[in-house]
Amino acid sequence: MTTDHITATASGHWMLGGDLRVSRMGFGAMRLPARGWNGPAGDRDTALAVLRRAVELGVDHIDTASFYAHGDLSANELIRSALHPYPDQLVIATKVGPQRGSEGRLSEAGPSELRAAVEGNLTELGLDRLDLVYLRVGGIDGPTGDRIGERFSALAALRDEGLVRHLGVSNMSAEQLAEAQQIAPVAAVQNRFSVTVQEDVELLEICARQNIAYVPFFPLGGFGLPDDDRINRVAERHRVTVAQTMLAWLLARSPAMLAIPGTSTLAHLEENVGSAGLRLSPEDLTELGRRDQLSVHAPGRQPAQEPEV
Numbered sequence: 001m002t003t004d005h006i007t008a009t010a011s012g013h014w015m016l017g018g019d020l021r022v023s024r025m026g027f028g029a030m031r032l033p034a035r036g037w038n039g040p041a042g043d044r045d046t047a048l049a050v051l052r053r054a055v056e057l058g059v060d061h062i063d064t065a066s067f068y069a070h071g072d073l074s075a076n077e078l079i080r081s082a083l084h085p086y087p088d089q090l091v092i093a094t095k096v097g098p099q100r101g102s103e104g105r106l107s108e109a110g111p112s113e114l115r116a117a118v119e120g121n122l123t124e125l126g127l128d129r130l131d132l133v134y135l136r137v138g139g140i141d142g143p144t145g146d147r148i149g150e151r152f153s154a155l156a157a158l159r160d161e162g163l164v165r166h167l168g169v170s171n172m173s174a175e176q177l178a179e180a181q182q183i184a185p186v187a188a189v190q191n192r193f194s195v196t197v198q199e200d201v202e203l204l205e206i207c208a209r210q211n212i213a214y215v216p217f218f219p220l221g222g223f224g225l226p227d228d229d230r231i232n233r234v235a236e237r238h239r240v241t242v243a244q245t246m247l248a249w250l251l252a253r254s255p256a257m258l259a260i261p262g263t264s265t266l267a268h269l270e271e272n273v274g275s276a277g278l279r280l281s282p283e284d285l286t287e288l289g290r291r292d293q294l295s296v297h298a299p300g301r302q303p304a305q306e307p308e309v
């Protein structure tokens with residue numbers, strides 16, 4: 001599949017929070033400061049080039065966090081250096097919750113610490129208001145089910161003050177989403193979901209019914225592309241790559257789905273955005289639709305310790 005003339009706009013669009021128009025193909029910035037969980041460190045010039053090329057390719061939704069940092073590099077600083085002053089239509093989504101202690105380890109921010117986290121993002125990104133802030137809780141093994149009311153109320157107060165336009169929740173269950181919605185509107189949910197990890201399908205459907213964007217993390221599996229016969233077969237049929245097949249499947253899975261694949265390379269960025277123009281057939285979707293029918297061998301290494309997400 002030639003990707004020369006395909007831009008993110010080919011993926012269609014979504015109105016985030018009802019008023020921010022974004023292409024459904026976006027970009028996740030977590031892989032820019034470091035390619036893996038503990039390195040190797042990213043290359044600053046390449047990271048800046050990737051961000052600028054993403055915008056050239058029509059990406060207008062970039063996902064970041066203060067805690068996406070490694071050594072001297074941080075995603076927020078790279079985004080600001082590459083793109084500020086920002087194009088009018090660019091939506092930058094960030095997350096608060098995890099925070100770095102003095103030894104660099106991540107812990108969970110309490111309600112009173114979330115103002116500083118939001119203000120930190122504003123300063124790092126050079127913004128007066130953040131478009132979308134997710135409250136992110138727990139590890140990557142799925143939602144913990146903890147009560148989030150106090151923390152979400154703290155963010156809702158910052159939204160009322162005008163520091164944040166829209167709120168989201170990340171790594172949350174349906175019950176936690178409902179708890180948040182008692183406090184303030186939720187514009188987006190960011191949970192783990194991909195061809196190979198489809199357990200969150202119920203929450204995806206809740207989001208689609210309520211016009212909440214569902215923005216999966218690890219859209220390409222997170223730990224290296226899977227080696228699965230069915231995915232390989234669909235990719236071969238369309239003469240596209242496994243990554244493009246996985247992204248096209250996500251976008252076809254629900255109109256509420258927004259893709260934010262992360263990469264540290266220009267070649268993968270172009271390949272990923274190129275999948276915005278790929279349309280899978282109903283047979284392809286049936287073939288890829290059932291997690292329990294996939295025989296996935298993920299070749300990528302598992303993280304040596306809890307990844308910093």
Ligand SMILES: NC(=O)c1ccc[n+]([C@@H]2O[C@H](COP(=O)([O-])OP(=O)(O)OC[C@H]3O[C@@H](n4cnc5c(N)ncnc54)[C@H](OP(=O)(O)O)[C@@H]3O)[C@@H](O)[C@H]2O)c1
Nearest residue numbers: 028029030217218219220221222243261262263264268309
């Ligand atoms: N809310 C949360 O808890 C949470 C957790 C994790 C991530 N996130 C967000 O979600 C975004 C997406 O997740 P992710 O970046 O971890 O995972 P991902 O998109 O599933 O996978 C990224 C990995 O796949 C590789 N890759 C990317 N494009 C590729 C291609 N075309 N061919 C082969 N390999 C490719 C990347 O390596 P290369 O650098 O070599 O391309 C990187 O190792 C993140 O960037 C971050 O913004 C959120």
